[in-house]
Amino acid sequence: MPIDSILSGKSLPLLAVLKGTPLSAYELCIKSSLSRSTLYYILNKLSNYGIIGEKDGKYFLVERYRLFYEFAKEFYELQNSIKAGEFCKDPAVIWSGVGGIYSVNKGIQGKRCWKLSPNWT
Numbered sequence: 001m002p003i004d005s006i007l008s009g010k011s012l013p014l015l016a017v018l019k020g021t022p023l024s025a026y027e028l029c030i031k032s033s034l035s036r037s038t039l040y041y042i043l044n045k046l047s048n049y050g051i052i053g054e055k056d057g058k059y060f061l062v063e064r065y066r067l068f069y070e071f072a073k074e075f076y077e078l079q080n081s082i083k084a085g086e087f088c089k090d091p092a093v094i095w096s097g098v099g100g101i102y103s104v105n106k107g108i109q110g111k112r113c114w115k116l117s118p119n120w121t
Contacts, residue, residue, distance in 0.1 A: 019069060051065045
């Protein structure tokens with residue numbers, strides 16, 4: 001199993017959203033910001049390695065590979081923190097996911113400013 005290809009590229013957004021509850025392909029497309037064709041390509045690849053299972057049309061991360069989810073989640077949290085620092089001075093990330101981040105920072109005259117990042121994937 002090539003770990004470097006599994007924990008990089010388009011596999012990461014999918015791994016980052018496969019937490020516990022099985023999700024349909026439609027839900028995975030929305031949550032991972034992947035196109036349908038890319039999603040099925042990655043699902044097929046990860047299923048062949050035994051990382052992802054499918055039951056009743058819903059996909060799930062095999063429990064043995066839960067650390068892949070943890071890695072992908074941490075990766076996006078770090079990436080989004082770095083991105084927030086690029087457009088906000090002293091940002092506080094209040095929500096972070098595959099598709100972007102919400103952050104808050106001190107604005108002019110101490111006012112709080114909410115910002116929504118663009119899609120970073």
